[in-house]
Amino acid sequence: xxxxxxxxxxxxxxxxxxxxxxxxxxxxxxxxxxxxxxxxxxxxxxxxxxxxxxxxxxxxxxxxxxxxxxxxxxxxxxxxxxxxxxxxxxxxxxxxxxxxxxxxxxxxxxxxxxxxxxxxxxxxxxxxxxxxxxxxxxxxxxxxxxxxxxxxxxxxxxxxxxxxxxxxxxxxxxxxxxxxxxxxxxxxxxxxxxxxxxxxxxxxxxxxxxxxxxxxxxxxxxxxxxxxxxxxxxxxxxxxxxxxxxxxxxxxxxxxxxxxxxxxxxxxxxxxxxxxxxxxxxxxxxxxxxxxxxxxxxxxxxxxxxxxxxxxxxxxxxxxxxxxxxxxxxxxxxxxxxxxxxxxxxxxxxxxxxxxxxxxxxxxxxxxxxxxxxxxxxxxxxxxxxxxxxxxxxxxxxxxxxxxxxxxxxxxxxxxxxxxxxxxxxxxxxxxxxxxxxxxxxxxxxxxxxxxxxxxxxxxxxxxxxxxxxxxxxxxxxx
Numbered sequence: 001x002x003x004x005x006x007x008x009x010x011x012x013x014x015x016x017x018x019x020x021x022x023x024x025x026x027x028x029x030x031x032x033x034x035x036x037x038x039x040x041x042x043x044x045x046x047x048x049x050x051x052x053x054x055x056x057x058x059x060x061x062x063x064x065x066x067x068x069x070x071x072x073x074x075x076x077x078x079x080x081x082x083x084x085x086x087x088x089x090x091x092x093x094x095x096x097x098x099x100x101x102x103x104x105x106x107x108x109x110x111x112x113x114x115x116x117x118x119x120x121x122x123x124x125x126x127x128x129x130x131x132x133x134x135x136x137x138x139x140x141x142x143x144x145x146x147x148x149x150x151x152x153x154x155x156x157x158x159x160x161x162x163x164x165x166x167x168x169x170x171x172x173x174x175x176x177x178x179x180x181x182x183x184x185x186x187x188x189x190x191x192x193x194x195x196x197x198x199x200x201x202x203x204x205x206x207x208x209x210x211x212x213x214x215x216x217x218x219x220x221x222x223x224x225x226x227x228x229x230x231x232x233x234x235x236x237x238x239x240x241x242x243x244x245x246x247x248x249x250x251x252x253x254x255x256x257x258x259x260x261x262x263x264x265x266x267x268x269x270x271x272x273x274x275x276x277x278x279x280x281x282x283x284x285x286x287x288x289x290x291x292x293x294x295x296x297x298x299x300x301x302x303x304x305x306x307x308x309x310x311x312x313x314x315x316x317x318x319x320x321x322x323x324x325x326x327x328x329x330x331x332x333x334x335x336x337x338x339x340x341x342x343x344x345x346x347x348x349x350x351x352x353x354x355x356x357x358x359x360x361x362x363x364x365x366x367x368x369x370x371x372x373x374x375x376x377x378x379x380x381x382x383x384x385x386x387x388x389x390x391x392x393x394x395x396x397x398x399x400x401x402x403x404x405x406x407x408x409x410x411x412x413x414x415x416x417x418x419x420x421x422x423x424x425x426x427x428x429x430x431x432x433x434x435x436x437x438x439x440x441x442x443x444x445x446x447x448x449x450x451x452x453x454x455x456x457x458x459x460x461x462x463x464x465x466x467x468x469x470x471x472x473x474x475x476x477x478x479x
Contacts, residue, residue, distance in 0.1 A: 007033040007159060007191045008054060013063035015049050015215075023049040025215045027063070031193060031208075033158075036185050038194040040202040041212035042238070042476075043392045047195045050212075051161050054193065055084050067158075083152035084161040088168070091136045091147055097123075098132040101151045122150040125184060142173045149184070159191040166201065167393070178204050197393075199239050203227065211235050232344060233352055236277040237405060237476070243278040243318050244352055246449045248430055248441050255343060258316045259447035260293035262336060266343035271432060273346040273441065273451050280321040282340035285309070291333020297326045314447025315366065317354055351413070351450050355404045355475075363404060363475075366424050366446060371470050391477075405476045410439065410453040412472035415464045422465020424450070428458055442466060 013027040024046040031037050039047035052058040054065060056077035065073045072080055091100050098119055105115045123129045126146040136144060145165060152160055162181075166174045182205050185192045196202055202209050203223045211218045211226060211234075219231045230236035233244050247257030249272045255264050257276040268274060288294045295313035302325075309320040311332060318334060326332060355363045355370060363370040381391050389397040419425040426444035438457060442450045442464060450466055458464070 007031050007035070007068065008193070009066040009069075010050070010054070011064045011066065013050070013053060013060045013065065015046075015053060015058060016061045023215055024053070024060075027215075027217055029210060029217070029220070031191060033191055034189050036182070036192045036194065036205060036207045038196060038202040038206040038209050039212060040196060040199065040209050040238075041218075042197055044214075045212040046215040047212050048163055049215075051084070051163055051193065051195050054159075055082055055161055056080050057084075081158040082161060083155050083157040083159075084163060085145075085148050085152050085165045086163050091144060091151075093136050096133050096135055097128065097139075097147055100136060100147055101154050104151065104155050118154050118156075119150075122154045125153065125187070126150045127180075140173075141169050142177060145169065145177065149181075153188070157190065159193060162192065162194045164195055164197070166196075166198075174201070181205060203239070211238065213238075229342065230277060230344070233275045233277075233346075233350060236275075236342070236344075237352075241280045241319060241321075243280065243283070245276045245278075245316065246346065246351055246451060247274050247276045248272065248449060249274055249343075253338070255341070257449065258293060258318065259314050260334075262292055262341055263338045264341040264343050265339050266341075268343055268345060271430060273432075273439065275344045275346045275350075275352070277342040277344065278318075278336050278340065280308070280319045281306075282336060283318060283320040283322075284335040284337075285311075285320060285322060285324075285326060286333035286335055288331045288333045291335055293334050294331055295334060297328050297330050297332060300326055300328055315444075316447050346451070350407050350409060352405060352407050353448060355406050357399050357402075357404075361399055365406070368423055370473075372473075372475070397477075402477055407474045407476070408468055408472055410451045412469065413450065413452045414467040415440070415442070415452055415454055415458065416467055417462070417464060419463055419465040421467060423468045424448075425463065425465045426450070428460055428462045428464065431458070431460065 008031040010027055010029045013024060015024040016022045027050060039050060041047050049058060053060050056075060059074065064071055101119050101122060102115050105118065126149055128146055166177050169177060178201055194205065206223055208220065209223055209226050210220045213234050219226060219235045226235065226239050230239060236242045237244055245257035247255050249268045249270050250256045250261055251270055253264055253267060255262055255274055255276055293313050295311035295318060297309060298312045299310045301308045306321045306323055307325045309322055309326050311318045311320060311334060355365045358364050363372060381389060383389055391397050416422060424444045424446055426442045428440050429443040430441035432439045437453050437455050440452045440454060440458065442452055444450060452466065
């Protein structure tokens with residue numbers, strides 16, 4: 001039996017397809033009765049596949065799904081007390097609102113008077129009372145979405161699954177419906193499991209967020225936990241805006257990153273490779289001489305409640321949110337309070353850096369063109385005949401407002417003493433022997449630290465070039 005209060009339990013769930021692709025891998029989750037849980041992650045991360053396994057539309061290759069302690073792993077969808085609302089509402093265009101909502105109850109041969117009471121109740125809940133006879137084709141997107149939710153709720157499910165139900169709505173309607181869904185959940189008291197790739201949506205609505213990437217759970221926690229205490233660089237980068245830097249602990253409660261040494265509150269052993277996360281709202285702009293590091297303001301964008309200011313520190317980029325503006329081209333100092341620096345031990349030592357688009361919409365790093373195309377970087381993207389670029393969700397991609405985050409593993413970087421061969425050059429500032437190889441920190445001439453694994457012993461202070469093959473890089477959009 002499952003623990004008391006658990007509505008759904010997923011135990012070691014894996015979904016592998018015939019072509020060998022693993023969509024979900026060893027996924028474990030407990031959802032308590034009445035919770036609002038959101039699966040959050042980029043396209044292709046496995047969140048919809050997980051939802052479909054809970055609904056019964058897909059069967060797991062391995063693992064077990066329990067409902068109130070009893071296995072429903074192989075139970076067909078119509079035998080589960082679970083209903084799903086999809087992004088494409090799949091309403092019947094030839095039926096009016098009443099008929100659409102009542103359809104499932106009629107299939108179950110529910111008496112007409114009972115159907116009438118239940119339909120009236122859910123129409124009130126979704127704020128569509130009096131619309132019973134309206135044709136679906138006359139409704140706005142938001143109204144159609146309400147009908148789809150009402151059609152699911154009329155069956156009085158124990159669990160409501162929602163697969164990106166707001167994806168087809170415009171921004172204003174989406175924000176309104178976020179609040180309405182949250183209020184609806186509180187009023188109904190049933191379990192909601194929600195899928196989205198929208199970070200703000202997840203933070204706004206959820207009791208608990210499950211962050212997913214490449215079929216695996218990266219972190220689970222409250223919105224506050226996920227935002228303030230990300231467990232790895234992926235979560236930090238995916239949830240909200242983050243400045244993320246590779247670095248190293250230089251002493252007791254001291255870390256070097258972004259070209260400067262900062263005091264922090266995480267007591268990590270000296271010499272440890274770390275990833276430092278600083279939220280834009282926690283960066284303080286000062287006079288140049290008062291900053292721990294200095295940089296030049298490259299852009300200022302007014303966002304309503306604040307200015308988004310980008311400061312270039314060497315080749316590092318620091319994004320700042322401030323109620324005060326700054327002058328483009330001016331030199332500023334940067335300070336960060338110790339408790340606003342989140343230090344993570346870089347267990348996988350992934351190197352993270354940002355590339356720039358040139359005027360031909362090709363990627364460059366350190367003045368070198370990277371041999372890859374925009375459509376390869378943005379999976380599922382396409383171009384129109386007029387050159388307009390669309391992402392995998394059909395939304396227009398504005399290259400001027402889109403950054404590309406590049407990651408590469410330490411094993412995939414080669415050091416050379418011919419510095420001109422490298423994509424970047426720098427000097428060895430730290431080395432740690434790991435038994436069968438050395439782990440080096442290269443402080444580059446761009447002001448960024450790179451971590452490289454090499455079997456050979458190099459000397460502290462050696463000038464080296466870093467060869468980084470494009471086919472070993474992973475590209476992620478940051479908008």
